[in-house]
Amino acid sequence: VYRGGRLVRDVRFPTSLEQHGSDAMHTDPDYSAAYVVLDTDSGLKGFGLTFTLGKGTEIVLCAVKALAGLVIGKSLQEIVSNFRGFYRLLTSDGQMRWLGPEKGVIHLATAAVLNAVWDLWARAEGKHDTSCVTKTLCHTPSVFILFLDILVKAQEGKKQREDQMLKEGYPAYTTSCAWLGYSDQQLKQLCSDALKSGWTRFKVKVGADLEDDIRRCRLIRKMIGPSSTLMIDANQRWDVAEAISWVSRLAEVKPLWIEEPTSPDDILGHAAISKALAPLGIGVATGEQCHNRVMFKQFLQASALQFVQIDSCRLGSVNENLAVLLMAYKFQVPVCPHAGGVGLCELVQHLILFDYICVSADLRNRMCEYVDHLHEHFTSPVVIQDAHYMPPKDPGYSCEMLEESVNRHEYPEGDIWKQEIKK
Amino acid sequence: VYRGGRLVRDVRFPTSLEQHGSDAMHTDPDYSAAYVVLDTDSGLKGFGLTFTLGKGTEIVLCAVKALAGLVIGKSLQEIVSNFRGFYRLLTSDGQMRWLGPEKGVIHLATAAVLNAVWDLWARAEGKHDTSCVTKTLCHTPSVFILFLDILVKAQEGKKQREDQMLKEGYPAYTTSCAWLGYSDQQLKQLCSDALKSGWTRFKVKVGADLEDDIRRCRLIRKMIGPSSTLMIDANQRWDVAEAISWVSRLAEVKPLWIEEPTSPDDILGHAAISKALAPLGIGVATGEQCHNRVMFKQFLQASALQFVQIDSCRLGSVNENLAVLLMAYKFQVPVCPHAGGVGLCELVQHLILFDYICVSADLRNRMCEYVDHLHEHFTSPVVIQDAHYMPPKDPGYSCEMLEESVNRHEYPEGDIWKQEIKK
Structure with a gap:
């Protein structure tokens, strides 16, 4: 109660x-x-x-x-x-x-x-x-009566995958190196630091200026080398034709995917972009603003995406994310969650661990976004080791914030904002 | 300012x-x-x-x-x-x-x-x-630079259509006779009254219980006769297969359309329903919960609807509704606006008059919803004559409410709600 x-x-x-x-x-x-x-x-x-x-x-x-x-x-x-x-x-x-x-x-x-x-x-x-949501999911199969066939199939090897995750963690990629507002110098420094920490998968924000994008993407590709993975993200900036021509110009840096090329509601537009970019070996990724499971169903049915990016807060929590994980499995499309922001990494790690252990049983073309910000405000922040998410060990869904952080950052009366407003 | x-x-x-x-x-x-x-x-x-x-x-x-x-x-x-x-x-x-x-x-x-x-x-x-929005639209062509070709084409006969509307008004249909919560007796009485007032187009709510729906629809079809138009509206109650089988059972009453058969986001589901019901001569109508022009584009591109139901408050006002009117014209799909509620009739009459006078120039399979409720709270309520919307004559967009109505119905401090809360 x-x-x-x-x-x-x-x-x-x-x-x-x-x-x-x-x-x-x-x-x-x-x-x-x-x-x-x-x-x-x-x-x-x-x-x-x-x-x-x-x-x-x-x-x-x-x-x-x-x-x-x-x-x-x-x-x-x-x-x-x-x-x-x-x-x-x-x-x-x-x-x-x-x-x-x-x-x-x-x-x-x-x-x-x-x-x-x-x-x-x-x-x-x-x-x-x-005790944590991952475990509740992995060990409460009765939640999933509708999709029991998938889960029964994935019982095979479940224990090994669980052990593997505890040992190695789930592969992550980093978005922290190349926000659009960063200077080239900052970008180089962050990229170099990330490489030293073991990162091999990088995402770059694009879409504001083509020549800038070409320069920035070349710079990063050069730094990370040909065997690392590069993704690009336009955050809905283009229309359909513009997306195709712009991304074609960036094909030389061999991105794995273009993320959010256009309006998140333009399913058939995404399908057209997917079709046009397939010969270049570039997939379409979307989902952080895909507002519910019915929309994801459209994207999957229309072959409008090649990477499903679930979001732990855009969709209706675990319940709706599970529906999307299971649909993605049916369509054999990999799930690569959106994370970052505040607490999204903490939350979504539970879902993607469950996906691997109990649904997809596959790591090919799969990875979870990671952004290195604001974790210090949580009581059980994510643990990244060698560019992998290590399974959470504390009870719950990992999004309890430190009381002091909440008090200081509460808007508008927290200390941080009182200072900002004074400025 | x-x-x-x-x-x-x-x-x-x-x-x-x-x-x-x-x-x-x-x-x-x-x-x-x-x-x-x-x-x-x-x-x-x-x-x-x-x-x-x-x-x-x-x-x-x-x-x-x-x-x-x-x-x-x-x-x-x-x-x-x-x-x-x-x-x-x-x-x-x-x-x-x-x-x-x-x-x-x-x-x-x-x-x-x-x-x-x-x-x-x-x-x-x-x-x-x-002075009113209809006129502003009809006489300010510079707003529509993007679609000038359509509007130039529709210049022909514009004056005649304007005069025709002033004389005859725009055809309406009524939803007031058959809300789901009404008894059969109430429904018969309302239907009989409506027929006397000249109504020839009727919409019935369905979707809760099939046997009830069959009984209610037969009753209404019998009352209105074979030459009147009947529409049915399920308000998203079904999944795709259910919609097809349920509506097939109601085909005997010859509905012109089934409205909102399933989730408003299930574009491809609507396409499947459209395809299945076409041989029965029943179209699919949707739009009152279609959240923006990009979604309407999907529905049109996927042949997922045969009637576009714009809403004056769901979409981003006149601006976005114009985009949808013009897209619907390009796809040659008739627009039959959603109305009712509070003020929706008052608002949308401007849009549909503009559609006829300046865009579609066509009345076939076109009509605007009308619900006979709450108009008394507006300073310039809609005028219905012989089941037609008569063009508004007062300045503005017709949604100014009487100050007294606003005061009495303001929530929770208005008199009406103070009384309700006491009960």
């Missing part, structure tokens, strides 16, 4: 000051979160969040408060014993579904609430020996 | 008490609006709104307030002289676009703000003899 302390808080980090996170469409993001804490009578708490870019986070808070009425007063048991029904309750309220349905602000808020429920569930399960 | 009075208010009507507006997915809507008033230094005001179903309207208010910073301080001239740029400013803010982009709460809020801007523009133009 939940009751309120402060249910949801507006936490913002002034990342725009140093151009961290800058891309062709989001030139000055302040990485932020609507941060949810569910209190329970048992004393156990559930922590969840959804990621935002600063302005407007208060709208998501407002939506979380509107959804809270559907959660408060329920017992954890009541929720998880009919999780599908609870998901529908949140997403299909007869009055609120008009505001989505299952998209935009209301769905981001749904994710924040459900992420906290999953965190709480995993912590509660901890008493019975499974 | 705008400055604030009370920028936006939460106005709700307790329609759920009598099951008005009830359908298979929205069983108890309280028709509501985020109601925007833009004050200007000139003394002129602009009135706009977006429609909602009750709960969560406060989230849209919060979003309107977040967008307000991009509007306040600008002059009308500055906005309309670069309307495309202003539209982009609202929809592509580097931090807020993450919350959409161009979908859900943030886009509903954009519509409310832009509807008020259009209202203001038309009122300001009134000084130079064009």
Whole structure:
């Protein structure tokens, strides 16, 4: 049974000051979160969040408060014993579904609430020996009745894959070297540092200026050498024809994928781009702004993407991400999660570990995004070793923030923002 | 230049008490609006709104307030002289676009703000003899540079069509007779009244129970006779296979279209349904929850609908609706707007009149939804004569509400809600 302390808080980090996170469409993001804490009578708490870019986070808070009425007063048991029904309750309220349905602000808020429920569930399960969300997923097969055939098939070798992950971790790529707002000098330095730390997979932001892109991509390709993997990301900057011609010009640096070439809603546009770029050996990746499982179904059915980029906060938490993982498996398209921002790495690592251990059983063309920012604000930050995500060991969904960080960064009354506003 | 009075208010009507507006997915809507008033230094005001179903309207208010910073301080001239740029400013803010982009709460809020801007523009133009939005559209061709070929073509006969509309009005259909929550007796009475008032086109809500639907549809078809037009509307209740088999069972009543058979995001699902129902002579209609022009492009490209149902508040106001009208013309698919709710009829009549006079020049298979509710709260309510929308004559976009209505229905402090809460 939940009751309120402060249910949801507006936490913002002034990342725009140093151009961290800058891309062709989001030139000055302040990485932020609507941060949810569910209190329970048992004393156990559930922590969840959804990621935002600063302005407007208060709208998501407002939506979380509107959804809270559907959660408060329920017992954890009541929720998880009919999780599908609870998901529908949140997403299909007869009055609120008009505001989505299952998209935009209301769905981001749904994710924040459900992420906290999953965190709480995993912590509660901890008493019975499974404690983080990865483990809850791997060891609670009854959640997945609909797709049991896939999961039964993946039982083979499951133990070995679990051990392998504990030892080696899940492969990651880094986006930290080449944000659009970084200078060439900064980019070279970061790239050189990353290579020394064992990184072999790199993503570069492109899309604002073609000549700049050519110069930056050549520079990085030269630094990382021909055997490393390079991806490029336009953050929806182009229309379809523009995407094809622009990316063709960048084919010389041999990118594995072009990410978000155009509007996230233009499924058939992505299909046209995929078709045009296939002869160049460049795939299309998208998903961080794909607003729900039905949209992912369109992309998969239309052969509009070659890499599925799930997001732990854009989709309706674990529940909806599982549906997408299983669909991607059916279509034999690799899943390479979107991460970064605030807490996205912490959250999505659970999902991609589950994908490997229990669904895809395959690492080919698969890797999880990593951005080296803001992890210091979490009680159980991700652990990266040799460019791999090491499986989380602490209870829950890894998105509990340090109380001091929350207090300092709360908008607008935290110390950080009081100082910023003074300036 | 705008400055604030009370920028936006939460106005709700307790329609759920009598099951008005009830359908298979929205069983108890309280028709509501985020109601925007833009004050200007000139003394002129602009009135706009977006429609909602009750709960969560406060989230849209919060979003309107977040967008307000991009509007306040600008002059009308500055906005309309670069309307495309202003539209982009609202929809592509580097931090807020993450919350959409161009979908859900943030886009509903954009519509409310832009509807008020259009209202203001038309009122300001009134000084130079064009005064309502229809007229502004029909007589300001410079807005449409991109699609000038279509509009030039439609110049032929424009004057005659304008005169025809002033005389006969635009054909409407009624949804008021057959909400899902109405009894058979109520339905018969309403249908009989409507026939007496000259209605010949009727829509029935379906999707909750097949045997009920068969009984209700037969009853209505019998009452309206074989020459009247019948449409059915499932409000997204089914999956794809279910939609095909359910509607096939209702083919005997010869519906012109099945509206919203499944998830509004399932473009390829709609295409499959369209293909399966074509031999039965039943088209697919959708759009009231189609969240932006890019999604409409998908539906059109995939032959996933045979009737485009634009919504004056779901899309980004007049601007985005024009893009959809022009795309629909290119694909030669008729536009039959969604209306009803609060103020949707008042708003959308301007768009569909413009469509006929300046774009499609065609009335075949075209009609605009009409619901006979809540018009009494507007200063310039729609005028229906012999089941046709008569062109609006007052200045603006026809969505100014009576001050007393707003005060009484404001949530939660208006008298109506104080009484409801006491009960």
